[in-house]
Structure formats: C-alpha cells, structure tokens
Amino acid sequence: MKDSLMKQCLEILKKDDVKMLFKPIIDFILHEINPYIYAIITIVFLIFIMLLAILIILISMLRNKQNLYKLF
Numbered sequence: 001m002k003d004s005l006m007k008q009c010l011e012i013l014k015k016d017d018v019k020m021l022f023k024p025i026i027d028f029i030l031h032e033i034n035p036y037i038y039a040i041i042t043i044v045f046l047i048f049i050m051l052l053a054i055l056i057i058l059i060s061m062l063r064n065k066q067n068l069y070k071l072f
Helices: 002-013 016-063 065-071
Strands: none
C-alpha cells in the first residue's frame, strides 16, 4: 500500500500540468532563499578560515613550547 501510494504521487507529480503549476512557486521560493544561501555559505567559509588560523597558531605555539609556558 505504501509503495502504491508513493508511485501514485510520483505519477501525479510527473504530469505536465502539475509541473506548470508548481514551477512558478518553486522559482519564487528559490529566488527568495537565494540571498540567505549566499550568506550561509559566506559564514561557513569564514568559520573555516578562522578555525584554520587557530589551528596554525596552535601548531606554531606547540612547536615552540617556551612561548606556551610563558602564557601560563
């Protein structure tokens, strides 16, 4: 029953009239979400760069342990 219901739904969504109905709605949603996607990608990229900088600083401090002991 579950498979047949899913197949029926997929068949309905494959029809051209349904595609023509939902295409403007999907385009509008993607157009509205687009700036947020760019913002999220930018924030993730900046977080990655900051974590990379922290890792580089940590490695450089561990190589020179005298600087690490001076901090504590």
